[in-house]
Amino acid sequence: MNIGVLALQGAVAEHIRMLEKAGARAIPVKRAEEIPALDGLVIPGGESTTIGRLMKKYGIDEEVREFSAQGKPIFGTCAGLIVLAKRIAGQDETYLGLMDITVERNAFGRQRESFETDLPVAGVADRFRAVFIRAPYIREVGENVEVLSKFQDRIVAARQGHLLATAFHPELTDDERVHAYFLQMVNESA
Amino acid sequence: MVEVGTTRVKRGMAEMQKGGVIMDVTNAEQAKIAEAAGAVAVMALERVPADIRAAGGVARMADPRVIEEVMNAVSIPVMAKCRIGHYVEAKILEALGVDYIDESEVLTPADDRFHINKHEFTVPFVCGARDLGEALRRIGEGASMIRTKGEAGTGNIVEAVRHMRTMQAQIRKVQNMSPDELMAEAKALGAPYELLKYVHEHGRLPVVNFAAGGVATPADAALMMYLGADGVFVGSGIFKSENPEKYARAIVEATAHYDDYERLAHLMKGLGGAMKGIDIASLGEDQRLQERGW
Numbered sequence: 001m002n003i004g005v006l007a008l009q010g011a012v013a014e015h016i017r018m019l020e021k022a023g024a025r026a027i028p029v030k031r032a033e034e035i036p037a038l039d040g041l042v043i044p045g046g047e048s049t050t051i052g053r054l055m056k057k058y059g060i061d062e063e064v065r066e067f068s069a070q071g072k073p074i075f076g077t078c079a080g081l082i083v084l085a086k087r088i089a090g091q092d093e094t095y096l097g098l099m100d101i102t103v104e105r106n107a108f109g110r111q112r113e114s115f116e117t118d119l120p121v122a123g124v125a126d127r128f129r130a131v132f133i134r135a136p137y138i139r140e141v142g143e144n145v146e147v148l149s150k151f152q153d154r155i156v157a158a159r160q161g162h163l164l165a166t167a168f169h170p171e172l173t174d175d176e177r178v179h180a181y182f183l184q185m186v187n188e189s190a
Numbered sequence: 191m192v193e194v195g196t197t198r199v200k201r202g203m204a205e206m207q208k209g210g211v212i213m214d215v216t217n218a219e220q221a222k223i224a225e226a227a228g229a230v231a232v233m234a235l236e237r238v239p240a241d242i243r244a245a246g247g248v249a250r251m252a253d254p255r256v257i258e259e260v261m262n263a264v265s266i267p268v269m270a271k272c273r274i275g276h277y278v279e280a281k282i283l284e285a286l287g288v289d290y291i292d293e294s295e296v297l298t299p300a301d302d303r304f305h306i307n308k309h310e311f312t313v314p315f316v317c318g319a320r321d322l323g324e325a326l327r328r329i330g331e332g333a334s335m336i337r338t339k340g341e342a343g344t345g346n347i348v349e350a351v352r353h354m355r356t357m358q359a360q361i362r363k364v365q366n367m368s369p370d371e372l373m374a375e376a377k378a379l380g381a382p383y384e385l386l387k388y389v390h391e392h393g394r395l396p397v398v399n400f401a402a403g404g405v406a407t408p409a410d411a412a413l414m415m416y417l418g419a420d421g422v423f424v425g426s427g428i429f430k431s432e433n434p435e436k437y438a439r440a441i442v443e444a445t446a447h448y449d450d451y452e453r454l455a456h457l458m459k460g461l462g463g464a465m466k467g468i469d470i471a472s473l474g475e476d477q478r479l480q481e482r483g484w
Contacts (some may be wrong), residue, residue, distance in 0.1 A: 008446050009209040009230060011202075030447065045206045047230040047266055054228060054446055078206070105265060111289035112312045114199045117192045133202050134267065134289070172202045 001186055004029035004038040006064075008054040010046020010079060014171035015179075022176040024183050032063040040073045040186035043080030045133070045169050048105070051079055052095035061096055068098050073162045073189050075182040081165040082136055089139060099163045100142030107137045107154070107167075119168075121149045121157055124181045130156065130168035137167050162189055195312030197334070203267070203290065203314055204335035204398040207231060207421055211411065211442050212400070214238050214425040216256065218263035224428070227438030231267040231290070233423070234260035239296050239343030240426035240465065243477070249297040251279040257286055269316070274483055275301020284313045290335070292316050295482035296342045296425075303484060308332030318402065320353045320480060322360035322389070323379030329397055330382040336395060338419075339480040340403015343426050345467035347404045347413065349480060354401055354417045365393040403480070406431070406464045408444030408457050415448035430465035437461060 005015045007028035019026035019042070026042075029035060041064065043051070055061045068074055076084040076099075083095040087102040108114070116131045130151070138155035141147060149157035149166075156167040164185060170178035193199075210230030215221045216237060224232045236252040237245065251272050261268045267289035272279035274293055279300070283291050293306055295318050308315040309332035318339035319325035325336045338357070340350030360379070364386060367375060372390055376383040388396050401414030402423035411422045422445050431437040440457045447453045475481065 007209070011205045011208060013208075014205060030450075046208070047206070047210060047228075049225060049266060050210055050228040050230050050442065054443070057443070110287045111203055111267060111314065112284065112287060113194065114203065115192050115194045116196055116199055131198055131202055133199060133206055169202060172198055172205065 001025065001039050001183065002027070002037065003040045003042060003183070003186065004034065005042045005044060006051070006055075006060075008060070009050045010044040011169070011171055012044055015042050015044050015077075018171050018176050018179045019183070022179040022183050032058060032060045035060070035063045035067050038067070038072070039190060040075070040182065041067060042182075043074065043076040043083050044171070045078035045080065048079040048082035048095070052083055052093075055083070055095060064096055065098065068096075068162070071162050071189055073164065073182065073185045074098070075164040077166050077169055077171060078133065078135055081138070081167055084163060084165055099158075099160050099165060100145055101138045101158060101160075101165070102140040103136045104139050105136050106134050108132055108135055110134065117151065119149050119151055119156070121178065122146075123148065125175075125177050128170070128177065129173045129175060131172045132156075132168050135167045138165075200314035200334040201397050204316070207267075207400075208398060209446055210421045211445050212269065212421070212423045213428055213438060214423075215260060215429070218259045220429055220434070221260045221263045223435055224438055225264045225266050227435065228442035229266060229438065230421070231269055232260060232264060233269045233271065233292065233425075234288070235271065238426040238429055240345070240430050241343075242296060243343040243479075251276070251283065251297065254282070254286055257283070257288060261287065271297055272306075273297040274299040275304050275306060277306050280306050280311065284311055288313065290314050290316055293333075294318065295339055295479045299482050305331050305484070316400070318480075318483060319357070321356045321379075322364070323381045324483065325357060325395060325399070326379070326381035326385040326389070329385055329395065333397065335398050335400065337400040337402040337423055339483070340401070340405075341470055341473070342403045342479050344404050344470065344473075345406040345427060345430070345465040346470055347406070347410045348470060350401050350403045350405065350414060351417065353403075354414060354419060357399070358418050361389055361393060361395070364389045405441075406467060408440040408454060408461075411441045412444045412448035412454055415445055421445065426465055432462035437464075
């Protein structure tokens with residue numbers, strides 16, 4: 001199983017470490033032509049404006065949409081969630097526009113309001129350490145989207161078929177259960 | 191229980207900036223140019239370092255109005271500088287809601303012996319360092335991110351290269367030491383023992399390490415990434431160049447694709463003039479900002 005972590009910008013090494021811990025082979029990918037050979041793709045945390053712009057610049061967005069059209073799993077954390085979304089509150093520009101969700105950026109405030117807490121994540125864990133850094137949340141979901149976790153009534157993790165997204169950063173913990181859940185999605189899609 | 195300002199949240203914020211470019215800006219218009227170019231954060235200042243250097247006198251934290259103007263203009267994180275050891279300037283920046291504080295040698299130090307105890311802040315700090323000992327002292331005081339000092343406002347990359355090479359060589363040396371050599375090495379470097387032990391075990395700093403101080407071109411940014419930087423700060427290099435928008439975009443792309451030389455060649459075409467640089471040898475000891483910090 002070959003998992004790629006989109007390595008244009010952001011916390012790439014952390015995802016690779018977690019995917020390996022969960023038993024996969026993981027590599028950083030920067031070029032469009034590297035994507036078709038992958039079985040699954042992770043879009044890491046970082047700045048969504050930076051990652052989004054660099055994806056478009058070199059046609060990586062088109063390649064990832066094609067990847068998704070084949071039903072191959074994609075997992076986005078934080079900025080990755082924003083990049084996956086069909087709608088971003090307060091802006092017209094979207095990036096991949098794959099997941100039927102509306103996201104609100106920087107929804108919990110600035111860095112001094114960033115926090116960590118324990119949350120239940122459906123299908124993953126009754127208690128998972130969730131690290132939120134200038135995090136977004138999901139304001140609305142389409143009918144085919146399953147809500148996996150909420151914090152104070154706000155949706156912070158969701159799945160739509162082969163697409164998985166969390167507003168928090170499982171890659172900043174030592175708990176690989178969310179990554180293991182994603183690898184199971186990859187196994188089932190193969 | 192909800193916890194704010196934890197080490198993980200503060201260091202994690204810097205992890206999210208990796209592979210990115212943080213740009214100095216002095217107003218809303220520049221901040222928007224930086225954001226549109228793909229900067230991962232902006233540093234809100236009254237003057238870029240080249241102008242601080244030219245102005246002379248005492249350089250202090252920026253007018254809060256400038257910082258708020260920048261914060262209102264962009265959705266990406268906003269950083270701001272306080273003077274070394276100036277606890278109250280840092281508290282004011284935290285109260286303003288800036289996302290990261292740079293306790294910076296570019297401003298005139300407020301304390302000639304001590305840095306700020308950064309552990310007691312909710313907002314994370316970045317600090318400059320020239321070598322491993324200095325980096326680990328700053329981390330020991332609570333810094334969540336390290337950057338090379340380089341020589342700010344010169345457009346000359348040589349000092350940032352020296353600082354990054356020095357640090358990487360020291361890290362390799364510590365990694366290969368026998369555990370019984372670590373305490374003496376901690377003494378020699380002036381570094382906290384526990385942090386040196388971390389470096390020995392992991393072969394890297396416990397926080398992100400960016401390049402700063404003299405980056406003027408896309409090739410400079412790529413060089414620092416090649417030397418092992420996690421990302422790049424660009425101070426005067428963008429808004430002192432002939433074409434800031436082009437420079438900003440090209441430096442972002444060069445940082446992401448630092449080892450793709452064909453792409454770099456394409457990026458460097460027709461950029462227009464870079465900022466005018468300064469030969470470090472022409473600077474007197476008192477003009478070398480990197481000597482500030484203890």
